[in-house]
Amino acid sequence: MSVMEISRAQASKDINSYIADHPDHLFYDKSARTYVMGSAFKPHYLVLDAGEYLGSLEAIANGVPIANSDWIVETPAILHLSLPTRGLVPAIVRTVVRACTQRRRLEICYQSMSSEAPSRRKIEPYALAHDGFRWHARAFCVRDQMFKDFVLSRILEAKPNDEAKTDPSEDTDWLETIILRIAPHPDLSSSQRRIVELDYDMTDGTAELAVRKCLLFYNLKRLGLDTRPDIRAAQDQHIILRNADEVFAALGRKAP
Template sequence: MNRIDRLHAILTHLQSKKRVTAQEIADRFNMSLRTVYRDIKALDESGVPVIGEAGSGYTIMEGYRLPPVMFTQEEAAALLLGGKLAAHMTDASVKKHFETALFKIKAVLRTTDKEQMDMLSDHIEVIRSRIPEEEAPSQHLSALQKAIADKRSIFILYHSNYNEEVSERVIEPIGLCHYGANWHLIGWCRLRNGYRDFRVSRIKRLQLKDEQFDLSVHPSLQDYIKTMASSHALHEVVLRFDKDVVKYMQNQKYWYGFVREEEEKDFIRMYFVTGSLEGLARWLLMFTNAVRVEFPDTLHTMMKAYCAEMKDHYQ
């Protein structure tokens, strides 16, 4: 990257955040701190109102904006892929905003790049999984993002799939997490007085409250996920199914945390994320010798125990 392109990229980065440290710029553009200081000085001397100094971070004076950014063909293509995935993995509330953002991005592209975007759009598709209708995405993702960003508590009506009850909850949301083909809200539940994982598609009604909560008293989403993994609240599972039995699964696999699959010559390898190895194991019994556990060993041992119990029961 030549210096002019680098200065433009640094300026764009400065405008993307409230405050940026010199070390952050150095790490992103693979340059020394001394070079960062020289480039910041060059921007300041060229009339860009850079506020701050080495050690405390830099920001751009409020009100200063670059002209519309010109995207490269590769950047525009990457955004197109992101739009396709957003349409598949989010709900209508997010897709609407992403589509308008994509239109604004296309408006600043060169004519040749617009033509490439239109051509690529017809040749890229994400196939939607056949998720059961009752587990279809809700319309709450945009509201949940706003609640998290504004540190506002929320009121929800939540349908529990385990006991078929609908309960009223007040939640202090700390993040959104996507796993097992579903979006999950992680937050502090005042009703249960503890952190809970809520599947977004089971939220029947959501209302943002006026009150704000102190986010600093809660762990970050990343720390919470690490805690879940270390406490084995979620389990990664890899299974091998004979091809001739896969057709009998239909939509059932989604209830047990199905994530993705790989087709091999003689079998289908499936990946799951589940909170209950016991529930998954009991479901697998119906496939008898047409399924094999590749990971974890705990599930393999559990299957052997259940098979032994069935043998004793029917004898």
């Protein structure tokens, strides 16, 4: 009644109509004084997605407003990893976002890890990407004449310049998709391999992940697939990459 803003009579009519259409799916528990699922219940009007549901629970626990949260009535205590806070300057983030949406060139001062001191350069950002830990601006670098990732927290200054001149559709690494074929580590026992298959929603011992090429390096690192599979014990590194040669060739490297 509260969520749908309907009367008690209408709510009762809708529930009884549902029970008539789907017998044994729902019944009234007199002791609990509420409707509960029956043993024959199965969804008819939506697709259940446990990952989406748990993501919603996490968002609620973090105080993030989400759509249709009124339907979630049971919220257990939730913990998540404590990760370092990234030093994002709101004014710089706002400038980068505006440049993306308004297609503007920026003059930035940027500290890369490949040089000892910050450098000034011009970039044309058009999108944002998150690697699981850090936010990046995907942009055309005028100095290097190529599309690159710029970590937002490493942009020390940013000010708008001229209109952007490049076309984002020319960023082939953003558009190209690489397929990662993962499988359980062969050194695991049959029972362990089976649970890994369930853990990663594998079919016939394999799962395929479609990854944008510009995020390929980060995906491999996050999954522990950026090194040889024998570097760590199978009990620590549960999965391997079946098409390693193909994947690392996309990075211009040989498979480790």
